[in-house]
Each structure stands twice: as C-alpha cells, then as structure tokens.
Amino acid sequence: MKTWFLGILVFLSVPAFGAKEIVNVYAWSGEIPDAVITQFQKETGITVNFSTYDSNETLYAKLKAVNNPSYDVIEPSSYYVDRMRREGMLEPLDLSKITNIQYIDPEFLNGDYDPQNKYSMPNLWGVTGIFVNKKYFDPATIQRWSDLWEPRFANQLLLLDDVREVLPMAMMSLGFSANDSNPTDIKLAYEHLLQLRNNIKLFVSDAAASIITDEDATVGMTWNGDLYRAQLDNPNLVFIYPKDGFVIWVDCFAIPKNAPHYQNALKFINFMMRPDIALQSSMAYYYATPNLAAQKLMPANIRTSSIIYPSHDILKNGQFQTDLSEQSLNLYAQYWEMLKLKM
Amino acid sequence: MKSDNTFRNISVSLISIWLGIFALLAFLLVVLLSFMKNDSTTIFSWQFTLDNYAALFSSLYALVFAKSFYIAGACTFFCILLGYPFAYILARKVERWKEPLLLFLIIPFWTSSLIRSYAMVAILKTKGVLNNVLMHLGIIHHPLQLLFTNSAVMIALVYNLLPFMILPLYANLEKFDNRLIEAARDLGAGKIKTFTKIILPLSLPGIVAGSILVFLPAMTLFYIPDLLGGAKALLLGNLIENQFLLTNNWPLGSAISVTLTLIMGVMLIAHWLTSKNRERGDFL
DSSP states (O other): OHHHHHHHHHHHHHHHHOOOOEEEEEEETTSSOHHHHHHHHHHHOOEEEEEEESOHHHHHHHHHHTTOOSOSEEOOBHHHHHHHHHTTOEEOOOGGGOGGGGGBOGGGSSOTTSGGGSSEEEEEEEEEEEEEETTTSOGGGOOSGGGGGSGGGTTTEEEESOHHHHHHHHHHHTTOOTTOOOHHHHHHHHHHHHTTGGGEEEEESTTHHHHHHTTSOOEEEEEHHHHHHHHHHOTTEEEEOOTTOEEEEEEEEEEETTOTTHHHHHHHHHHHTSHHHHHHHHHHHTOBOSBHHHHHTSOHHHHTOTTTSOOHHHHTTEEEOOOOOHHHHHHHHHHHHHHHHTO | OHHHHHHHHHHHHHHHHHHIIIIIIHHHHHHHHHTEEEETTTEEEEEEOSHHHHHTTSHHHHHHHHHHHHHHHHHHHHHHHHHHHHHHHHHHTOSTTHHHHHHHHHGGGGSOHHHHHHHHHHHHSTTSHHHHHHHHTTSOSSOOOOTTSHHHHHHHHHHHHHHHHHHHHHHHHHTOOHHHHHHHHHTTOOHHHHIIIIIHHHTHHHHHHHHHHHHHHHHHOTHHHHHHSTTTSOOHHHHHHHHHHTSOOHHHHHHHHHHHHHHHHHHHHHHHHHHHHHHHHHHO
C-alpha cells in the first residue's frame, strides 16, 4: 500500500529533479515567431517556456499579483517600461552581455522612458493609424481621426481594445496631446468617445489582421504592421497616417525583478537582437525593427514601404507614448470602463 | 476490509485536501479581499471596508447585473426551448439512435470551448461558412452581418451551454414512469393535457437543474462576448476580468465574484428546498 502511494509521489515529482536550462519568456502575442524560439533552443540548449499576452495591463497585473511569478523575459511597451522601472519591478540589464546593442538605431536608444537603457532593449516598433477598405469608403475622405465621427460609419469601426490607444486617439482628434494628463481634457475625450459609440463595431487587439482582411470591419484604427500583413491578402486596404497626430509605440525586452534565470534571460535578449534574428522577427509580422543591420538585410519593398517605415516628414506628426501619473492612469481606466459599460 | 478502509481514507482525504486548498482556501481569499480597500500600487491595503459592495449598487454596475441577468435568462430560455424536445425524444422516442446521439452531444467537449468559440467566428463572419452557404443557395444576396453583434453572442452561448441543459433533462425524463402516461390516457387525457399535467410538472426538477447549470456560466463566459461580441457586450464575467487585469481593482473584482457565488448559492438552496418538498409530496 505504502510503496504504491510513494511510487505515485515519486512519479509526480520527477520533473522537479530534471536540471534543465530554462528561460521563461512572456511577450506580446504576434511578435516573436516560433521559428526564432526553436532556433534559440537549438543553438543554446536552453528550453524556452513561452507565453503571450495581449495588453500591457495584463502583463502588469500578473507581475504585481505575486511579485513576479517566475518570468525571466518580458516585453512591455516603452511607457510601461517607464512605469515598472519607477516602481522597482525591473532588474537592471548587464549591458556587457548585450553585445548586439551595437546594431540598434541610436534614435531608439536612451529614450526618456529608460535613460541609458539600463532596464530595456527595443525589440519592435510601430505606429497606430487609420485603415480603410477602398471598396467601401474613399480613403481620400478620411485623413484625420476626427473623420471617424461621421455618421456614415455607423456600426463600422474597429478600435483597438487598449485604453492607451483609444483615449489618446480621441484626444488627438480634439487637438490635445496623446499623453494628455489634464483631468478636464481626459473627461472631454471620454465624452467625445461616447458620441462615437454608434460607429463602433468592435474592440480587438491581437486578431485584428484577419478581421480586416476578411472585411468583417472596413474602417478603423490599426497597427501599421497588421495592416501591411492584411494588405498582402486584400489589396483594397489602405493605411493612413492621421493628420491630427498618431501614436508611436516601442515594445521592449526587459527582465523583471526576481527573475529565476537572469543569465539565460540576457542570452535570450541578446539573441533576439542579432541581425538575422531581428530580421526574422520583423518579417514574421511586418512590424518595424530598430535594428539597423537587420533593416539592411531586408527586401527593398519592405525596407522602403511607407506603411512600415514612414518618412521623417510623416513621423514628425507622431508622438511616443509616455507614462502617466498614477492618478491619470486611474482616470483613464475609469473612463475606459465606463465607455465599455455604456456600449 | 482494513485495506479497503485505508484506500477510502486516503482517497477521501486527498480530495478534501485538494478541494480545501484550491477551492475553499482560494474562495476565502477572494472573500477576504472583497472587504479590503483598493490600492492600485500594492493591489490592496489592510483596511476593512464595505465600499466594494456598496459600489455594486451604483447605477453603472447595477446596469451590468441587469444586462447579464437578461442575457443569461434569454440563453436559459433558448436552451430549454431547444433542449427539452431533444432530451424528450432522446429519452423516450429513439431506441437505436440513443447512444450515438448521446455521443454526438459529448464529442464537442473533447475540444476546448475557447477553440470552439473561434470556430464560431469562422462560421459567422462576413465571408464565413454560414454566409457562403446561404449565398450559394440563393437564400440571401448580401452577407449577413452577424459577427460582433448580440445575436452572435447569444448563438455562441446557447451552443456552448445546450448540453448542460439536455443532460439533466435526459436523466430526468429517462426515469419517467410510463405507467403514469398510460393511466392519464385511460382516464381520458389528450396528448397535450398529458404533457402539461403529467410530463412537464414531473420533469420540472430536470428543468431547474439544467437552468442552474446554464444560467450562471452564461454570465461568466467572458471570452464569448470578447470574441463574438467585439468586446462590447459586457457580462459580469468581463466586469470581473477587467477589475483584475485592467483597472487593477482586485477588491471590487472579488466583491462582484462573491456576489455571483451568493446568487448561485441562493439558487442551489431554492432548488434543494423545492426538490425536498416534492419528495415529501410524493409520500403524502
């Protein structure tokens, strides 16, 4: 009887004895292709436990919940790097181990969100703009976020399911900054969004490309990489950089505090920044890479695509998302919830 | 005999420990959290408060409760409407097909409900299976805009929960004593009267059991409104999810969750009381 019971116990605990090299990666869905992970495992012998999230808020909540449930590498957007850094949730990076930093475009280093890149390395970046299916609407008539409020778009719009995309969009349409923290302005933006309710068909973040391709939504907001990908299958799609401003985001690798496999995490991050790997990641989902050496390896049609790599003239209209104070963020979240509740 | 007892003791204590840790303790933590003060940097602070429950009475949250009840009620209604005839036929009319039909009812459970919801997206979308078939047959000429509507949410909820209505109904109707129907016929009752006076009242426990199994999950399957309703239609499940993952208000999320559990408890007690009364009625 006893041996039978012990046998089961031993059997159940075997995995704990296996001393395998491990790295636990928690990243945005649709940013790290499987092939890259397989290659990392093959080259280093380190097993990657890979899981994904579809909003910075989810990542933040999980890390807060149990003071890091054993993630080694995370991939917050720049403004969340800022927040986590200030709240002591990140481990400083040993920059001597990240030799591939030499390939990164200096414009993406030493940003305000993380001076001297003590805590983070940029992985991919992109722009949130407007998409239109020209079979249904004339792109020439949609040049600004404010155009989306027109009644002809009743029950048509796709919006990103992300508070830090939708409220800034409303703010820019009213002529405010995308990072506005003035409570009156935030309230105005919320009230403006309430008037958009009839036009909103859906909120979505991580499956937008297929919805756009299959014309389940014909106009709305999207990330430029998603649109490029959708356009390959549906040539009627057009991407527009809104004239009233747009948001530029950078998703960065970081190591959370108390990461159980710090050295492996460094290896993983450095690997992801190798030109041939950065090229693969960027080409898998068509998000722009800040890796200059990887850009040189790209086919000309992608390197020169105005959707993925907008010119400096266009980029002048863009704003990087920055972190907001605790109070402003709470206010954002409250209005976001109220908007959803009133849909 | 002795070894039998050891085995029983071990298995009972294993299950008790398992449930104690992962169900009871987890639930107690949620209850505890629901009385704590919200603090968005440290999740909660050790201060007793009833604010989280008071917040549920604000018009906004009350509206979500009302909306969820309405959707869950409608879902339960459709499940009874579709499930009752099916369970009836399954239990009483078909002999040879009974087992294959039951198997067909179970097979969907081999796939995760989340995956099946994605399949529903593929069926309902503008260029999806349903529209293609209907257009091909010439029944419609423009694709139906079903995806990201409340109808899509309802279709998916009913689809997901229908077996939970059918199985208890089937179990109930299968035990049904045929002699009662014969007696009713002998006494001159027509088919309709037999159904409304004999079969329906006696299958009420099955309907109630099925309704409990359908009603509560219908309010909490948060991924269905997310996937098929375009993340607009907020159910209580979505509200709870948002408190934990988006607004970082864990105490409020816990309070909503505890309230839901209480509603479930009340429903179970009501079910238990009615079935107890019924048993006593049988003896009289």
